[in-house]
Amino acid sequence: MAVCQLSAVAAATMVALVLAAAIATLTSVITAHEPVTPGKNCYRKCVEGDTRTCHFHFDVHAYQTMSRACYGCPKNATDCGRPECIPGDGVKRRIVVINKQMPGPPIQVCLGDRIVVDVKNSLHDESITMHWHGITMQGPINSYGVRTPGTPHMDGVPGVTQCPIHSGTSFRYTFYASEPGTHFYHSHTGFQRADGAFGALIVRQPPTLDQNHNTFDYDLPEHVILFHDWLHIPTQDKFVLRHHGGDDDFPNSMLVNGQGPHQHMNATLLSTLIPYKRFKVTPGNRYRMRLINTAVLNCPIVVAIDQHVLTVIASDGYPIVPLNATSLVVYPGERWDVVVDAGVGRSGTFWMSFMGGVDCAETEAHQFALLEYETPSSVVYESQSPVVKGKFNTRQEYIDDLALLRDMPPKPKFTEVPPKGVQVNSINSACYEDLVCVAHLRSPNPLPQEVNVPRANFTIYLAFEMRRIHNAHFYSKIYYNFDLVEDSQQIPTPQINNISFVHPASPLILTGENEGEQVCNADFQPPAKNCNDDYCECLHMYTIPLGSIVDLVMIDEGQYGDENHPIHLHGQSFWVLGQDRPIDVDDANITRSQVMEMDQKGQLVRNFDHPVYKDTVTMADGGYTIVRFHATNPGYWLLHCHLIFHSVAGMNLVFKVGEDHEIPQAPPDFPSCGNFKGSEL
Secondary structure, X not given: OOEOOOOHHHHHHHHHHHHHHHHHOOOOOOOOOOOOEEXXXXXXXXXXXXXXXXXXXXXXXXXXXXXXXXXXXXXXXXXXXXXXOOOEOOOOOEEEEEOOEOOOOOEEEEOOOEEEEEEEEOOOOOOEOEEEEOOOOOOOEOOOOOEOOOOHHHOOOXXXXXXXXXXXXXXXXXXXXXXXXXXXXXXXXXXXXXXXXXXXEEEEOOHHHOOOHHHOOEEEEEEEEEEEEEOOOOHHHHHHHHHHHOOOOOOOEEEEOXXXXXXXXXXXXOHHHOOOOEEEEOOOEEEEEEEEEOOOOXXXXXXXEOOOOEEXXXXXXEEEEEEEEOEEEEOOOOEEEEEEEEOOOOOOEEEEEEEEOOHHHHOOOEEEEEEEEOOHHHXXXXXXXXXXXXXXXXXXXXXXXXXXXXXXXXXXXXXXXOOOOOEEOOOOOOOOOOEEOHHHOOOOOOOOHHHOOOOOOEEEEEEEEEEOOOOOOOOEOOOEOOOXXXXXXXXXXEEEOOEEEOOOOOOHHHHOOOOOOOEEOOOOOOOXXXXXXXXXXEEEEEEEOOOOEEEEEEEEOOOOOOOOOEEEEOOOOEEEEEEEOOOOOOOOOOOHHHHHHHHHOOOOOOOOOOOOEEOEEEOOOOOEEEEEEEOOOOEEEEEEEOOHHHHHOOOEEEEEEOOXXXXXXXXXXXXXXXXXXXXXX
């Protein structure tokens, strides 16, 4: 196993940096918690010093869209809003949901709250885990300004931080809302996230701590918008058809907050009658809208609102110097906050467009919602505070859409062409004046002094690629060798540095690397293997000394199709220092060795001037992205592609941050699991 070593002097320096970083990241002092509060009551105006324990109950079920709970939906549009009715796009299919809701019940808390979620597995034939995407599991900072131990065993990754939750059992997650902003939770087991097991996790903060609080007047729970691709069959079925039968991996549809009419030309009449989601505003106010792409296929989604400007103010929970844009691309796993100005005197209803790219473009998967202006008299407010919800009158929420649509201009046609004007986070493009890459955005906060150094302690080059190679999980050397089947049947294997990840039998957080498990990475390959030519799989892991500064140079080699990869890092956020597509042409490719050589020659530009801070980022196809993280959070942390077919097939690795004695231990009664061999043969 590769262990990144530091000298004794550097190690001592790192210890000092850990303490400095803890103090530098102090945003509020966590006080004693009040008695347990039911989760739904934890939405409130956030005030410094007021932290609570918020208790939620999640029951994970197998369920169905357009179930009997929907009664006459969509012919009777009001029925589509009944409790436990999940319309989807009007096509019936099996789903996996939480509390019979899709999206699942929202978690709306304040910075520093202690979150307790009891997850019960009511599935009959599947285990589950729940991941809290965007929460780093760090402990709170105490009254002495010192960060207390975190809860890395609550991160929700089977085989890494916990055992799966088996059918009929429950698991209590307990962690702190340590990062403000727009996040979400989702199952991290199998394909359940793709089948509906996800929901919003919003951590608000006092206005005095929100650097962009002056850019908006209202931050409403009903303006949290989750959107994603959608299949008409269970996702595991689609995966099997793809990898064992050569079928495509394209979605059928797209949903916004769990519903929307099927937009395809072959849609049935009933599926076209599903009501659009509505987002209501009143003239003269500015509204913060929180955008979350929970897609699972390669489906970056272009968001735009007719005749409105999107003022981008945050990404993945962290502030950005406000930038006006006509459209914004949101990749799977990313979250972006925008402000929409409902100008004085405006009225009417406007199309909100969600146009799918790459795999979604193959089937023209897209969706719309409605931005609806209401008169102040039709709105009931609980408070005039800009951080407290405006409670809209919902009696007319599900009136017949057809009556409204008759007075609107025709909905936009599907297009892959960006709207005119500035686009943020463009798809597979070099960075131009009107196509703004993430690396060109700026944070209001400077790069912390302790990480503002020309070179990191460690630079790790990671090549993400779909490799045309024989994979014994999907092919047989004897009966249907990869190289002998026809091209349409040659499904590539997603890998990082030519290695597929194998999940450990026992959680690493409990046992470390288990006996018999092969640990490897680009520097320590499996014995008798040449991973450049052979299929390699192992527990793909790097060990990073606590306190290290680490640069990840992530490369999309562009060898296959248009497969750019949104990459999410657990347990740490990172500064985006650089991003480019050196050759901005279709089918361009670049290799890991070429990028390493460019970096050695000083040709990879790193920006240290207020880079943005994120936890999910993509690389253009045939391009690279450079991120830097400060490894101050000890634990086992997954880095993976957020496209579910890629992560399930092995496009993951683990960073072990710190030595065993530095990693916070799980409770003594924490569930354990592993292989069983029984008696000797």
